Amino acid sequence: xxxxxxxxxxxxxxxxxxxxxxxxxxxxxxxxxxxxxxxxxxxxxxxxxxxxxxxxxxxxxxxxxxxxxxxxxxxxxxxxxxxxxxxxxxxxxxxxxxxxxxxxxxxxxxxxxxxxxxxxxxxxxxxxxxxxxxxxxxxxxxxxxxxxxxxxxxxxxxxxxxxxxxxxxxxxxxxxxxxxxxxxxxxxxxxxxxxxxxxxxxxxxxxxxxxxxxxxxxxxxxxxxxxxxxxxxxxxxxxxxxxxxxxxxxxxxxxxxxxxxxxxxxxxxxxxxxxxxxxxxxxxxxxxxxxxxxxxxxxxxxxxxxxxxxxxxxxxxxxxxxxxxxxxxxxxxxxxxxxxxxxxxxxxxxxxxxxxxxxxxxxxxxxxxxxxxxxxxxxxxxxxxxxxxxxxxxxxxxxxxxxxxxxxxxxxxxxxxxxxxxxxxxxxxxxxxxxxxxxxxxxxxxxxxxxxxxxxxxxxxx
Numbered sequence: 001x002x003x004x005x006x007x008x009x010x011x012x013x014x015x016x017x018x019x020x021x022x023x024x025x026x027x028x029x030x031x032x033x034x035x036x037x038x039x040x041x042x043x044x045x046x047x048x049x050x051x052x053x054x055x056x057x058x059x060x061x062x063x064x065x066x067x068x069x070x071x072x073x074x075x076x077x078x079x080x081x082x083x084x085x086x087x088x089x090x091x092x093x094x095x096x097x098x099x100x101x102x103x104x105x106x107x108x109x110x111x112x113x114x115x116x117x118x119x120x121x122x123x124x125x126x127x128x129x130x131x132x133x134x135x136x137x138x139x140x141x142x143x144x145x146x147x148x149x150x151x152x153x154x155x156x157x158x159x160x161x162x163x164x165x166x167x168x169x170x171x172x173x174x175x176x177x178x179x180x181x182x183x184x185x186x187x188x189x190x191x192x193x194x195x196x197x198x199x200x201x202x203x204x205x206x207x208x209x210x211x212x213x214x215x216x217x218x219x220x221x222x223x224x225x226x227x228x229x230x231x232x233x234x235x236x237x238x239x240x241x242x243x244x245x246x247x248x249x250x251x252x253x254x255x256x257x258x259x260x261x262x263x264x265x266x267x268x269x270x271x272x273x274x275x276x277x278x279x280x281x282x283x284x285x286x287x288x289x290x291x292x293x294x295x296x297x298x299x300x301x302x303x304x305x306x307x308x309x310x311x312x313x314x315x316x317x318x319x320x321x322x323x324x325x326x327x328x329x330x331x332x333x334x335x336x337x338x339x340x341x342x343x344x345x346x347x348x349x350x351x352x353x354x355x356x357x358x359x360x361x362x363x364x365x366x367x368x369x370x371x372x373x374x375x376x377x378x379x380x381x382x383x384x385x386x387x388x389x390x391x392x393x394x395x396x397x398x399x400x401x402x403x404x405x406x407x408x409x410x411x412x413x414x415x416x417x418x419x420x421x422x423x424x425x426x427x428x429x430x431x432x433x434x435x436x437x438x439x440x441x442x443x444x445x446x447x448x449x450x451x452x453x454x455x456x457x458x459x460x461x462x
């Protein structure tokens with residue numbers, strides 16, 4: 001019955017906790033995700049206790065056997081988590097004592113739940129970051145693949161969502177490759193900072209036992225211990241690092257998703273979404289909705305909210321541990337469980353896109369995207385750029401009135417607005433020429449985009 005199981009901390013209490021308090025403070029509903037990390041922490045801590053002589057061989061053998069049985073039950077989904085035992089640590093400790101007897105209680109020697117949960121959380125999140133990094137690498141590999149396959153495709157580049165200048169579709173994909181590369185750097189940096197062990201900090205002040213913190217840290221794959229025991233149990237900046245990096249990633253993924261939504265609309269018509277990542281309408285038979293992209297766009301808000309929640313939870317906490325820190329896990333868990341499925345499905349979604357290349361090219365020919373090049377041509381021949389800009393702007397107005405494109409003008413019409421113009425200026429405005437002369441570093445010219453692709457492939461191999 002809830003509230004009737006004796007709590008490990010109940011020594012100074014005469015009464016039972018209210019069942020409502022049990023439900024209110026219990027974290028087992030979500031922190032059971034840490035169960036395997038908690039087993040690993042218990043095993044490393046127990047081995048260290050054995051080396052120090054705080055457990056004898058018989059005691060440690062019983063504890064290790066019990067922990068391995070618990071680990072097996074967790075992996076098989078057989079382990080029963082009890083709400084009245086509050087959290088994952090007390091559930092596992094109670095199960096260990098039940099299996100091996102009172103000796104199981106010795107596993108908590110020199111330790112607090114404060115440093116234990118911080119260690120579990122770091123181990124769990126480290127594994128999660130590794131999954132995110134693997135997903136980002138796979139997604140970036142697909143972006144490079146698409147860039148190589150669509151090197152010759154030209155589409156409008158936009159500013160203010162207005163057609164601006166023609167660019168290669170490959171360069172557009174490589175822009176996201178660069179964004180996601182910085183995201184990967186942020187996650188890698190977050191991983192490096194979280195990879196420190198808080199074990200041995202105990203409740204906040206350290207412990208009277210001569211624990212070997214360095215050895216336990218090394219066994220668990222940490223780069224070393226957190227060097228201040230108060231800091232070890234009281235800060236969750238490693239969680240902030242992760243959710244902050246995830247929030248920036250979701251900004252980038254949301255922007256990509258938004259473009260997929262726009263490009264798949266009839267107004268743009270640049271792409272068709274794969275059937276496997278689209279849905280239909282319950283009433284309109286003709287509809288094909290880009291639901292996957294829309295959900296990616298929307299789920300960014302979940303992650304932004306989790307970052308705000310963590311910042312708010314931490315901002316006013318006095319040192320050291322406070323129960324508020326129980327609220328650190330659900331935002332992190334949900335962030336991870338939001339990001340990973342997106343990284344899993346997005347590569348296949350992108351590979352399944354059908355690109356309407358002729359529609360993209362037609363959009364480049366409608367909207368005076370070559371106007372900047374004409375101004376540049378005049379400036380290269382001595383016309384001050386602002387004057388050239390004015391002349392070409394007036395020429396565009398004339399074309400709109402006449403229903404013509406710049407390339408359809410006669411030399412006489414061109415010189416009416418641009419007196420220094422020559423016949424060469426008209427050939428200067430051909431679409432491929434407009435794109436390919438942009439060979440500046442990072443530009444959209446063919447040879448420069450090829451260089452960017454080669455650099456991207458080399459980066460993925462390193």
